Amino acid sequence: MAPPLVTNESLMHLGDLWFPTLAEKAMGGVDLLYWGIFWVSVGLGAAIFGVAVYLGMKYRRGSAAARPESEHQGMAMEVAWTVIPLVLVLSVFVWSFLDHLRSVVPPADAYEVRVLGKKWFWQFEYPQAGVTAINDLVVPVNRNIKLNMSSEDVIHSFFLPNFRRKKDVLPNRTTSLWFHADREGKYQIFCAEYCGDGHSVMLGNLLVVSQEAFDQYLAKASATSDEPLPQLGKKLYQSKACFTCHTVDGSAGTGPSLLGLYGKKRRFADGSSLDADENYLRESLLVPAARVVQGFQPVMPTYQGLLKEREITAMIEYLKGLK
Amino acid sequence: MSHHPDPNASYLESPAGFWPWLKSWLFTLDHKRIGILYFLGIVFSFGLGGFFAMVIRIELLRPHGLMLTHTQYNQVFTLHGAVMVFLFIIPSIPATIGNFVLPLLLGAKDVAFPRLNLLSFYIYLLGAVLAIFSLFSGAVDTGWTFYTPYSTQTGTAVISMTLAAFVLGFSSILTGINFIVTIHKLRAPGMGWFRIPLFAWATYATSIIQILATPVLAITLVLLILERTLGLGIFDPALGGDPVLFQHFFWFYSHPAVYIMILPAMGVMSEIITTHAQKDIFGYRFVAFSSIAIAVISFLVWGHHMYVSGQSLYANMIFSVLTLLVAIPSAIKVFNWVATLYGGHIHWRVPFLYAMGFIFLFLIGGFTGIILALLSLDVHLHDTYFIVAHFHYVMVGGTVMAFVGALHHWWPKMFGRMYSENWARVAFVLVFLGFNLTFFVQFILGSKGMPRRYHNYLDQFQPLHAFSTFGSWVLGLGFIVMTVYLIHSAFRGKKAPANPWESRTLEWQTASPPTTGNFEGTPTVTGGPYDYPRAGAAAGRNGRPE
Numbered sequence: 001m002a003p004p005l006v007t008n009e010s011l012m013h014l015g016d017l018w019f020p021t022l023a024e025k026a027m028g029g030v031d032l033l034y035w036g037i038f039w040v041s042v043g044l045g046a047a048i049f050g051v052a053v054y055l056g057m058k059y060r061r062g063s064a065a066a067r068p069e070s071e072h073q074g075m076a077m078e079v080a081w082t083v084i085p086l087v088l089v090l091s092v093f094v095w096s097f098l099d100h101l102r103s104v105v106p107p108a109d110a111y112e113v114r115v116l117g118k119k120w121f122w123q124f125e126y127p128q129a130g131v132t133a134i135n136d137l138v139v140p141v142n143r144n145i146k147l148n149m150s151s152e153d154v155i156h157s158f159f160l161p162n163f164r165r166k167k168d169v170l171p172n173r174t175t176s177l178w179f180h181a182d183r184e185g186k187y188q189i190f191c192a193e194y195c196g197d198g199h200s201v202m203l204g205n206l207l208v209v210s211q212e213a214f215d216q217y218l219a220k221a222s223a224t225s226d227e228p229l230p231q232l233g234k235k236l237y238q239s240k241a242c243f244t245c246h247t248v249d250g251s252a253g254t255g256p257s258l259l260g261l262y263g264k265k266r267r268f269a270d271g272s273s274l275d276a277d278e279n280y281l282r283e284s285l286l287v288p289a290a291r292v293v294q295g296f297q298p299v300m301p302t303y304q305g306l307l308k309e310r311e312i313t314a315m316i317e318y319l320k321g322l323k
Numbered sequence: 324m325s326h327h328p329d330p331n332a333s334y335l336e337s338p339a340g341f342w343p344w345l346k347s348w349l350f351t352l353d354h355k356r357i358g359i360l361y362f363l364g365i366v367f368s369f370g371l372g373g374f375f376a377m378v379i380r381i382e383l384l385r386p387h388g389l390m391l392t393h394t395q396y397n398q399v400f401t402l403h404g405a406v407m408v409f410l411f412i413i414p415s416i417p418a419t420i421g422n423f424v425l426p427l428l429l430g431a432k433d434v435a436f437p438r439l440n441l442l443s444f445y446i447y448l449l450g451a452v453l454a455i456f457s458l459f460s461g462a463v464d465t466g467w468t469f470y471t472p473y474s475t476q477t478g479t480a481v482i483s484m485t486l487a488a489f490v491l492g493f494s495s496i497l498t499g500i501n502f503i504v505t506i507h508k509l510r511a512p513g514m515g516w517f518r519i520p521l522f523a524w525a526t527y528a529t530s531i532i533q534i535l536a537t538p539v540l541a542i543t544l545v546l547l548i549l550e551r552t553l554g555l556g557i558f559d560p561a562l563g564g565d566p567v568l569f570q571h572f573f574w575f576y577s578h579p580a581v582y583i584m585i586l587p588a589m590g591v592m593s594e595i596i597t598t599h600a601q602k603d604i605f606g607y608r609f610v611a612f613s614s615i616a617i618a619v620i621s622f623l624v625w626g627h628h629m630y631v632s633g634q635s636l637y638a639n640m641i642f643s644v645l646t647l648l649v650a651i652p653s654a655i656k657v658f659n660w661v662a663t664l665y666g667g668h669i670h671w672r673v674p675f676l677y678a679m680g681f682i683f684l685f686l687i688g689g690f691t692g693i694i695l696a697l698l699s700l701d702v703h704l705h706d707t708y709f710i711v712a713h714f715h716y717v718m719v720g721g722t723v724m725a726f727v728g729a730l731h732h733w734w735p736k737m738f739g740r741m742y743s744e745n746w747a748r749v750a751f752v753l754v755f756l757g758f759n760l761t762f763f764v765q766f767i768l769g770s771k772g773m774p775r776r777y778h779n780y781l782d783q784f785q786p787l788h789a790f791s792t793f794g795s796w797v798l799g800l801g802f803i804v805m806t807v808y809l810i811h812s813a814f815r816g817k818k819a820p821a822n823p824w825e826s827r828t829l830e831w832q833t834a835s836p837p838t839t840g841n842f843e844g845t846p847t848v849t850g851g852p853y854d855y856p857r858a859g860a861a862a863g864r865n866g867r868p869e
């Protein structure tokens with residue numbers, strides 16, 4: 001069943017002079033900052049250029065205007081036009097940084113969807129529901145949504161103009177983008193990083209629907225979908241023989257147990273440490289020798305080239321589910 | 324070399340007969356002639372790049388294109404960018420105006436290494452030939468940025484185009500070395516560091532960047548070529564490489580390269596404004612050192628091209644602050660130019676019109692640059708038409724306006740002839756107007772979400788795209804008019820006096836066109852470069868007939 005659609009938001013004709021309609025109120029600071037800088041720039045620009053034209057006319061060759069006898073001492077002016085712009089740019093920096101911080105750090109409770117960029121379409125997967133969709137991303141309204149993104153081939157970039165967000169989608173790591181739609185509707189998805197012939201047709205729709213409509217959509221779609229990611233990961237765990245070195249029950253073998261790994265603090269032979277996130281899991285599969293877990297030997301083989309991108313993400317989803 | 328030019332004859336004078344004439348040009352060691360050779364190459368490149376630009380704009384009249392396939396469109400925009408950046412704008416002011424004017428400004432007979440100078444021209448030519456060869460051998464479609472892993476995987480002529488950029492880089496490095504040594508060693512007696520004309524300061528700063536940054540691009544392109552030919556895994560993850568590493572390398576050169584483009588333009592501005600306002604520059608040291616400051620900071624801001632590449636939040640923060648700092652020395656220059664006008668005797672001739680045009684457009688380019696340096700705004704605007712509009716305002720509105728202004732300023736010196744002031748005004752109006760019509764709407768397109776490098780686009784964007792295309796015709800017409808009256812002037816123009824603008828800098832204190840030896844004897848410098856007479860003396864000059 002197609003989700004119940006609301007209006008198709010137009011980028012060009014709705015919104016203000018500069019921006020398309022904003023679908024996430026909390027991002028209002030971005031537009032406001034732009035407008036602020038716009039008007040200050042118009043004011044300053046008109047003043048500077050206006051003064052230039054005024055002086056140019058007043059002191060044009062042959063004009064009667066009196067010229068100063070001696071050269072002006074300029075130190076005070078030099079200091080003023082160094083310090084004032086400096087203060088201005090640093091203050092807009094602080095504003096923009098705070099907005100940026102908020103917009104890139106995903107909240108913990110976000111609903112996660114996996115995004116695969118391929119030449120030249122978007123594939124969306126809902127790991128819990130085992131649903132896969134092409135180019136149409138359906139999400140519930142008023143929920144934090146986090147997209148975990150990677151590419152099967154070259155670099156793409158996931159761009160949501162109505163949410164003022166964009167993030168590159170890379171072939172060798174997971175990047176993420178989160179947003180929160182507070183209005184139902186249909187919004188444009190663009191690929192913003194040049195990726196070859198089909199770049200300009202690598203479009204998608206973000207469909208923001210009510211929670212009920214969303215649940216219905218998933219229920220309907222899961223009946224017919226591909227094998228869900230965690231299930232595929234579980235199969236691979238067997239078929240790629242991870243069990244020869246690892247367990248999923250908490251007991252260590254040649255390698256550490258993978259139970260509850262995701263989010264756990266890892267300590268490494270070289271003394272460094274980090275919390276196991278998606279990129280760490282990916283790195284463990286592709287470049288296991290990059291970080292060797294304390295107390296183990298660097299014997300794990302690399303799976304670079306042995307696992308397709310979708311299989312890597314399936315493996316990651318499977319590992320994340322081991323709690 | 325058989326032909327030994329007479330040092331006291333015009334540098335344009337050649338021995339009789341076609342072959343001796345040709346030889347006297349192709350083997351010349353005269354910086355002025357090398358400047359003219361570059362000028363021809365650069366004008367040709369501008370024409371080629373401009374042709375591609377027109378094709379792009381026409382193709383974008385309709386949301387689904389008019390005549391090209393996706394691949395062809397991608398090739399055309401790549402070639403437009405690559406030709407304009409590597410063959411035109413990077414060498415434009417330094418290699419033509421710099422070569423011609425710099426030794427004259429310093430009161431020197433030539434650059435420090437005339438043979439090296441000729442060599443760098445031939446390297447430029449080789450690079451240009453390679454680039455043009457690549458057009459016919461499966462024109463490259465990666466964008467001028469050659470991002471991996473796309474550039475490792477595509478079937479088009481990536482290698483010949485990157486090789487061209489590699490070769491062109493050496494030309495740029497050699498010119499940089501030549502200019503630095505020239506400025507250090509060949510200044511006329513009495514010309515201390517703070518008596519150097521500001522164009523030379525700007526050239527000095529540019530040369531530093533050329534020497535330090537270009538090798539990084541060269542290495543990057545070699546690595547890319549090795550990856551494509553030998554399958555060495557450096558950038559392509561399929562081979563175990565990291566594509567984002569390429570972006571770091573690439574922008575480590577290409578951001579400073581932006582200042583290779585704009586710093587000489589700023590130098591030109593200082594010369595045009597002081598001459599046509601008959602006024603000493605306001606804040607000489609501030610203008611001079613701001614060039615150096617821009618050169619230094621330019622090496623530390625490359626990450627602003629990568630805010631959405633997955634680079635860490637801390638890196639984003641630092642790159643954002645550093646990028647904003649570049650605004651300060653740029654602003655200092657603009658303020659000092661405007662202040663210079665105070666109390667001057669401004670003659671609104673064509674070079675001055677271009678200077679005013681530069682200030683107007685550079686203000687817009689600069690303010691939008693601040694917007695793009697800011698994290699929250701750049702995330703939205705990155706890779707959209709807003710970027711396209713911004714860098715055209717800086718590169719065309721800044722560098723090209725300054726280049727054309729410089730051409731009109733030094734034309735009488737270069738060719739010994741005047742051009743039609745009226746036609747030049749017409750061309751200025753067309754170029755200025757056409758430029759704004761073409762590019763201003765692209766700011767709106769971009770902030771509304773229109774991504775760049777799109778062959779097809781949503782129907783709703785069509786009116787603005789069509790508007791932009793009409794604008795580009797006005798712009799193109801402006802350049803055609805300019806070409807016509809300049810060619811006419813070169814052959815038929817009124818003979819120029821030695822110093823038509825009553826300038827104080829040294830290049831005007833010799834014949835137009837200069838003699839092969841530049842000056843009769845060595846000029847001695849006793850004051851600053853812009854010591855125009857002040858109020859009392861100047862009053863008498865006002866009514867003086869020309």
Ligand SMILES: [Cu+2]
Nearest residue numbers: 191193195199
């Ligand atoms: Cu794309």
Ligand SMILES: [Cu+2]
Nearest residue numbers: 578581625628
């Ligand atoms: Cu940059």
